[in-house]
Amino acid sequence: MLMREQRTFNQRLMLALSFAAIFGLGSAIRVILPSYQAVDLGLEASLLAGLLAGYVTGLVSGVLISLPGTINGELLTMPLLAAAGVLGGLLRDCAADPEDIWRFSPLPGLQLRRLLRDPVRRRRALFQICLVLGILFTEFFRDAAGRLFPGAVFVIPRPSDQPLSILLPYLTSIFAITLPLKIWNNARNETKLVEQEQLLMQARLAALSSQINPHFLFNTLNSVSSLIRTNPDQARAMVYRLSNILRRLLRKHENLSPLRDELSFIDDYLAIEMVRFGDKLCFEKEVSPETLDLLVPSMLLQPLVENSIRHGLSGKLEGGVIRLRCKAEGGRIRLTVEDDGVGIPPSKLATLLEQGIGISNVNERLKVLFGNDYRLHIDSKPGVGTRIELEFPELHAGAVSAAAATPLT
Numbered sequence: 001m002l003m004r005e006q007r008t009f010n011q012r013l014m015l016a017l018s019f020a021a022i023f024g025l026g027s028a029i030r031v032i033l034p035s036y037q038a039v040d041l042g043l044e045a046s047l048l049a050g051l052l053a054g055y056v057t058g059l060v061s062g063v064l065i066s067l068p069g070t071i072n073g074e075l076l077t078m079p080l081l082a083a084a085g086v087l088g089g090l091l092r093d094c095a096a097d098p099e100d101i102w103r104f105s106p107l108p109g110l111q112l113r114r115l116l117r118d119p120v121r122r123r124r125a126l127f128q129i130c131l132v133l134g135i136l137f138t139e140f141f142r143d144a145a146g147r148l149f150p151g152a153v154f155v156i157p158r159p160s161d162q163p164l165s166i167l168l169p170y171l172t173s174i175f176a177i178t179l180p181l182k183i184w185n186n187a188r189n190e191t192k193l194v195e196q197e198q199l200l201m202q203a204r205l206a207a208l209s210s211q212i213n214p215h216f217l218f219n220t221l222n223s224v225s226s227l228i229r230t231n232p233d234q235a236r237a238m239v240y241r242l243s244n245i246l247r248r249l250l251r252k253h254e255n256l257s258p259l260r261d262e263l264s265f266i267d268d269y270l271a272i273e274m275v276r277f278g279d280k281l282c283f284e285k286e287v288s289p290e291t292l293d294l295l296v297p298s299m300l301l302q303p304l305v306e307n308s309i310r311h312g313l314s315g316k317l318e319g320g321v322i323r324l325r326c327k328a329e330g331g332r333i334r335l336t337v338e339d340d341g342v343g344i345p346p347s348k349l350a351t352l353l354e355q356g357i358g359i360s361n362v363n364e365r366l367k368v369l370f371g372n373d374y375r376l377h378i379d380s381k382p383g384v385g386t387r388i389e390l391e392f393p394e395l396h397a398g399a400v401s402a403a404a405a406t407p408l409t
Helices: 009-032 042-053 055-065 067-071 077-094 112-117 119-148 163-227 232-251 259-280 301-313 357-370 397-405
Strands: 256-258 281-287 295-297 320-329 332-339 375-381 385-393
Touching: 009 042, 009 055, 009 067, 042 055, 042 077, 042 119, 042 163, 055 067, 055 077, 067 077, 077 119, 119 163, 163 232, 163 259, 232 259, 256 259, 259 281, 259 295, 259 301, 259 320, 295 357, 301 320, 301 332, 301 357, 301 385, 357 375, 357 385
Parallel strands: 281 320
Antiparallel strands: 256 295, 320 332, 332 385, 375 385
8 A cells, every 4th residue: 555656545544544553653652661762753754654645644644643742741743743744745746756756865966967958857856855855844843843842742852052963853854754765665666576577477478379369260261261162051160160269269368267168169179170170080088077177378278289180180191089188186287188190200399399389389378377387298209199298286266366366565
């Protein structure tokens, strides 16, 4: 909640309560144990709350943080801290870019040449100067109120009237606001990096999936074109099947889908291919029932089955058999797609993961989703057939949904 720029009213109140719980405790400790005066950072916290979340959060934070001092008879503490919170909100409105708040430094770069040439740098430097002046003004007002009305507001006593003793409270206030901003900004940047990595992964997966769909569509339309003149009825049936497949693809935006859906997709795909191959193409499935609801990468099986047809069985006059096996054991899914086709020559097999569109695509998506925690093995012998084995961690729909629903902090 602290890292957000846009907050609802309830979120601003919750943030104010968080500030009050943390810094109000410091104020209470100072009231109960007068020897621990340095733990009371109520004024700085009120200004910081307004600076980060606006007037409401600053005002409520100031009022709540001031309660221990007000109960102790420090009657000016509440209006002083509430005003500091509102001042923080005013300073927030002065920032041309909310990022300027997180970039705050008490020693901004003031190279005259850059400021004159770059209006963005000039606005940023002016805001930082205003923020420093706002902190100094708040501390000055507290010091003046403490001198005019002793006991009405908390002020750390000066050990002497030396210049350093006079400057020390002002420097402490600047440091007390700068340090949390730096620490929270580092955490905020780390959160942004994680979010950007997730967006990059999703974009990468989307790009890989977009490679699969046109590839599959091109091959299927080739099959349809070969039947348009010779067998229009079969061509019409293939187009109908294809429209069902494309409709499903257009509705699917997830990177993962249940194995049950992937098998249904394969059935539709093979129905199209069997129009071409007829009885020469046989498909056998051995799937453990407990794996049907497990999640697998979307469009995982179709490129493998297509590879078996295009490179294994299409060059074999008598056709052949494609076998799909799936089982789960030891917390991992094991998928096998094999055929008794013509096989892949060793020279081509060595570069299949780099050159084959379908196989390399599957390998790349598994790498994005699972890192190094997967296995893809291809075994092929010319004249015997090809066997592709996949292994990766089990993924359950409930666990994935819960992980996706957990907000980043």
